[in-house]
Amino acid sequence: MTDIILSAQNVSKEFLFPHSILARIRGEPPRAVHALNGVSLDIAKGETLGIVGESGCGKSTLARCLVRLHETDGGRIMFEGADVSHLQGPARRTFNRRVQMIFQDPYSSLNPRMTVRQILSEALRVHRMRPAAQIDARIAELLDLVRLSPDAANRYPHEFSGGQRQRIGIARALSVEPEVLVADELVSALDVSVQAQVVNLLLELQDRLHLTVVFVAHDLRLVRHISHRVAVMYLGTVVENGPTAEIFAHPNHPYTNALLRAAPEVNPTRRTRTVAARGELPSPINLPSGCLFHTRCPHAMDRCRTEVPVLRAFGKNHVAACHLDTFDPTVTKDTK
Amino acid sequence: MTxxxxxxxxxxxxxxxxxxxxxxxxxxxxxxxQGEVMGLVGESGSGKSVTLRSIMRLLPRGAQIGGTVTWAGQDLLKLSDAGIRAVRGGQISMIFQEPMTALNPVLPIRIQITENLRAHTDLDANGRAARARELLDIVGIPDAARRLDEFPHQFSGGMRQRAMIAIALASNPRLLLADEPTTALDVTIQDQILNLILDLRDEFGMSVVFVTHDLGVVAATCDRMAVMYAGRIVETGTVADVFARPNHAYTRGLLGSVPQAGAERSMLLSIEGTPPGLAAIPPGCAFNPRCTFAGDTCRTTRPELTSLGPDRSVACHHNDAVVQAGSPVA
Known part of the structure; x- marks a missing residue:
């Protein structure tokens, strides 16, 4: 593949529970949430990679690992061929500038005691993006870029609506001229009509500024709309990764299929009354053996309970982690 | 006509x-x-949840409620406190968006279900215990006998929502008011809960009022729908009809805001601006500052909700132009 800008290689991440003295004396092993279990994916320059999955699948943890907000426990994050965990001092700062993150909650991710001007000029000054004399002009330019009025600069975050705040978050991320934007649930806190505005803005900015975007979301319709490629995550692993159109037309993993069938379509003529996936997400503390999805999979065989499926090719740039070559997408698990 | x-x-x-x-x-x-699922659709602040709570009189003391709500020949808004208590949670039940805050965290599920059974049925203690187990079975909670003695925090989000539905069903309600019951859930769990509600509707012949902001959920579950904006209903109709021929510019915009298959990486038909706050509802049509069809009349005169036929009404001065523009999902 051409021009991989950012990639995760076999990344794992655990969050340990507090290990009490009593538990230590008893010799119990420390318990941990296994948030990421060997995630590998590549992000090519200029593309939008959608990362989709249900809550607890590790998509936000992965996003944070990609920008090095979390240190990984195993595996590597590579940026332009260099392992980012070794970056120190100015090199790390440059990496931080070139890979920016936008957060989900527009209410808690902006400092309520700073005006928009202070928020933006802080970023510009820290990374020495512009000489002091040009900062005001650059702020006006940034606000124009995200379609906020110039007088927004002197106001505080609480004076803005959710959608406008998310635009301020985008302006702050763009102020340091990054190459990669990691957007974690960018629009999930917004109303439907405002979501569309922010999505349109993101599409437009990406074309204008040639950005690479990692779009993390739980809403399949949205991910389908804006991504070139989609990676589907389940319990801290990537179960399928491929071009958007292919994934949606021919899912090769039963979980992807279940997600697609569960998402309600905006078409009242296409209703189904069959439940797409029975059961619930197993606990990330005690992971199932074999394929992590076997507890909910309608096609599970004995092999799935013991042997972990690895990602294998199902087409050009299309991989899935399933023992089956084909399955009937209409079959659902009706055990109850 | 039903x-x-x-x-x-x-x-x-x-x-x-x-x-x-x-x-x-x-x-x-x-x-x-009887037996239908009615969708109330709108964005935050459109008044859809307050509408539900007004019907059940579940509002803080300072609230003024006017109009009439006729249920079984009586006006719920004029009932005595004891009278409304007999209806609320009995003939009419309600489920809420956040099952964690709607359930009592310090009581096991058993007590929360039998509490409702004691209030609204004549069952004795043994009958209540058996019924509680049966209810958990109905809503699809496995291992009901054991789970009855667990507390809400031991349930996952989807299971809590099922437990809340079990409590709501305890009194065999004829009407279920559902306030965004699946908004906090993942799509596979949402799919399970929506199908559960529809199954229960078929089985017990309940009617359901479903409040949601998700047009996908409306398309998948509702028979008829009413779209709300800034506290008023702006369009009503059968779901099939509203999706195929939106008559209000807001409905059309909402439908266009939802990403569709086959239009990848294209601009969505968004609505500029944000919904107005209650203190600053624009004069004329409340939607006029965001509307691409708005003319001078829209800025001065509020359009009345006018009937377009049986089950179909709209409050828009330019509905012909909106229909001409076509549905973004057709």
Missing amino acids: DTVLSVRNLTTSFRSAAGPLTAVNDVSFDVR
Whole structure:
């Protein structure tokens, strides 16, 4: 593949529970949430990679690992061929500038005691993006870029609506001229009509500024709309990764299929009354053996309970982690 | 024509505030028929949740509720406190968006279900215990006998929502009011809960009022729908009809805001601006500052909700132009 800008290689991440003295004396092993279990994916320059999955699948943890907000426990994050965990001092700062993150909650991710001007000029000054004399002009330019009025600069975050705040978050991320934007649930806190505005803005900015975007979301319709490629995550692993159109037309993993069938379509003529996936997400503390999805999979065989499926090719740039070559997408698990 | 079970007429709810009264629900009228799922759609602040709570009189003391809500021949808004308590949670049940805050965290599920059974049924203690187990089975909670003694925090989000539905079903309600019951859930769990609600509707012949902001959920579950904006109903109709021929510019914009298959990486038909706050509802049509069809009349005269035929009405001066523009999802 051409021009991989950012990639995760076999990344794992655990969050340990507090290990009490009593538990230590008893010799119990420390318990941990296994948030990421060997995630590998590549992000090519200029593309939008959608990362989709249900809550607890590790998509936000992965996003944070990609920008090095979390240190990984195993595996590597590579940026332009260099392992980012070794970056120190100015090199790390440059990496931080070139890979920016936008957060989900527009209410808690902006400092309520700073005006928009202070928020933006802080970023510009820290990374020495512009000489002091040009900062005001650059702020006006940034606000124009995200379609906020110039007088927004002197106001505080609480004076803005959710959608406008998310635009301020985008302006702050763009102020340091990054190459990669990691957007974690960018629009999930917004109303439907405002979501569309922010999505349109993101599409437009990406074309204008040639950005690479990692779009993390739980809403399949949205991910389908804006991504070139989609990676589907389940319990801290990537179960399928491929071009958007292919994934949606021919899912090769039963979980992807279940997600697609569960998402309600905006078409009242296409209703189904069959439940797409029975059961619930197993606990990330005690992971199932074999394929992590076997507890909910309608096609599970004995092999799935013991042997972990690895990602294998199902087409050009299309991989899935399933023992089956084909399955009937209409079959659902009706055990109850 | 099927029978109307609930009839809401000119419902108006306002709250006191430092800046004067704020009207959250304004002159809302709709009917719910036997065995149907009626969708109330709108964005935050459109008044859809307050409408539901006004029907059940579950509002803080300062709230002023006007209009009539006719249920089984009586006006719920005029009932005595004891009278409304017999209906609320009995003939009419409600489920909420956040099962964690709606359930009592310090009581096991058993007590929360039998509490409702004691209030609204004649069952004795043994009967209540058996019924509680049966209810958990109905809503699809496995291992009911053991889970009855667990607390809400031991349940996952989807299981909590099922437990809340079990509590709501305890009294064999004829009407279920559902306030965004799946918004906090993942899509595979949402799919399970929506199908559960539809199955229960079929099995017990309940009517359901479903409040949601997700048009996908409406498309998948509802028979008829009413779209709300800034406290008023702006369009009503059968779901198939509204999706195929939106008559209000807001409905059309909402439909266009939802990403569609086959239009990858294209601009969505968004609505500029944000929904107005209750204190600053624009004069004329409340939607006019965001509307691409707006003319001078829209800025001065508020359009009345006018009937377009049986089950179909709209409040728009330019609905012909909106219909001409076509549905973004057709």
